[in-house]
Amino acid sequence: MKIVTLSKSNLLPFLEASRSFGELHAPLKRGEKSCAFAKVEDLADIQVGCLRTILPPKKYFMPPEQTMFAFSPQGYVPVNEEEGKRYVLFGLHPCDIHGIKILDLVFSGKYTDTYYFERRKHVAIIGLDCIPDQHCFCNSMGTYFTEDGFDLFLSDIGDRYMVMVGTSLGDDMVNASHHLFGEVDERAKEEFKRRSNARREHFAVDVETWGLPEIFDLEYESDLWKDAGDKCLSCGACSMVCPTCYCYDVLDILELNAQQGARKRRWDSCLFKDYALVAGGHNFRKERSSRVKNRFFHKQRGFVAEYGRPACTGCGRCIEACPADINIIELITKLRSETHV
């Protein structure tokens, strides 16, 4: 991999120059403590130190609501909402990049989701490393670092960033601002290694994930699921903020003439009561506890069987967003201890 350095004072000039590759989006301040990925007007607004945005970057590839196509009595008409608009996304932490890699897995395969990849190929990703807080458990989920999934990745090494160039597009971006970048010297190497090792010490939690699929199988009937179901409000917040939740609902919206319309899809959640309801009225998961269990089960057990890895990045958003204080770290820890008793 090509590696260069970028002095911190050159970051904003570089981001300014990157606008020629697409509309620049980065974490901006929302509430007192919250940040969200949004269009950057003034570079000074970028929250470089933001840890966890409210929504993960999946919203750029899989918008909360999206038109799939229009229809009329004569048939179906393709529509494209954004006409290949290009974005440069700055400030994605390794967990968020892993989240996108997981969505890439889901939306590719035998049937490629053309809407997702149309957007995906128009977004340049500039990653940034971070220092975890008490909700982060990316160290446990193996998403603490990423070797790919970005065009450029910046690691803080004091007064500079170490910049990994991941793609040909990333290389173009560096070359377009080559005067801002420097060589990797011995001091940079040493500092990168020192900080990489030191980052592990910041984690407040370390969830054991070995054997987790088996533990989920063994504890399928555990009372812990009932307890979680009693607390859960079925609000779906955990799914909306999750970087790997991809479920969607499809609906036809008719115009007033009742002839033309559009088929749209929008984010759905397996916590919602009618999620597993079939025509005829049978609901395969009418209990809240079965819905909570299904969500965690799918992420930590079902997805592993399907794709060989859990659909969880340890970003901590579900913990932060849950109004009922349902905490996946606690749940996993308790399930594990039940198995060991």
Added chain:
Amino acid sequence: MSDHVPKDNPYQPHLARIVRILPQIPDHRLFQLRFEDEEVARNFKHRPGQFVELSVLGTGEAPISISSSPTRPGVLELCVRKVGRVTEALFRLPVDSLIGIRGPYGNGYPVEEMEGHNLLLVAGGLGMAPLRSLLWYAMDNRSKFKDIILMYGARVPGDMLFKYELLGLLDQPDITCLLTVDRDDTGRWPAHIGVVPKLFDKVELDPKTTIAAVCGPPVMYKFVLQKLLERNFSKDHILMSLERKMKCGVGKCGHCAIGYKYTCLDGPIFTYWDVINLPEVV
């Protein structure tokens, strides 16, 4: 580079015309469909047990299993029960209307692996809809299979799907067709009376050389499975078809996930061994 949705967009339905509607029993109709685009029609190849996503413009989509056999191409047949929003809208459409179809989806029956075996088809109610595709596939490839036994039950004679077609099989020498009704309210029913599991007493079954395909309401599965297991059928020689809200049909929308599997990609046909290891199957 075109930024339009590419032609191979898996979500975009193809237009199909309703060429004939054959009323079956109350709230059940057989829709015969033809794709508008000849190339689409030519390229549509399915295996028994697969399903399509049927669109009624402005109402939405629903997964419907294919009732016609791939050995009889040209017309696609879907046996539909009026049970939800989309099917209710479909029932309001007259012949010649255009609807949307995409697919075929799902794994379908492993017909190549079933070749050389006896086939036991066990259906109850609307379960005959997907099994009809397998039935006619096997009959049209008769030399590839050993004995073929069909067991099908309905509540009353008036509730039996494909009744006349199936009655025609009663005296065919190359199939054992056992039709039953829970009760005969006509006084003219020519076949058996009683529930489907009772039909097992009428036939000899060799579990080593027979593959069973079972499709019906949950209550039927319980007793049919019991009969099959009593006769020492291996759990992976029992094929079942599962129902879920298969919204996208292509493993993306998440709705049909059961534990480890997507019903739309890994199913809807599962072996009994697969099913007993899946949580929340019924």
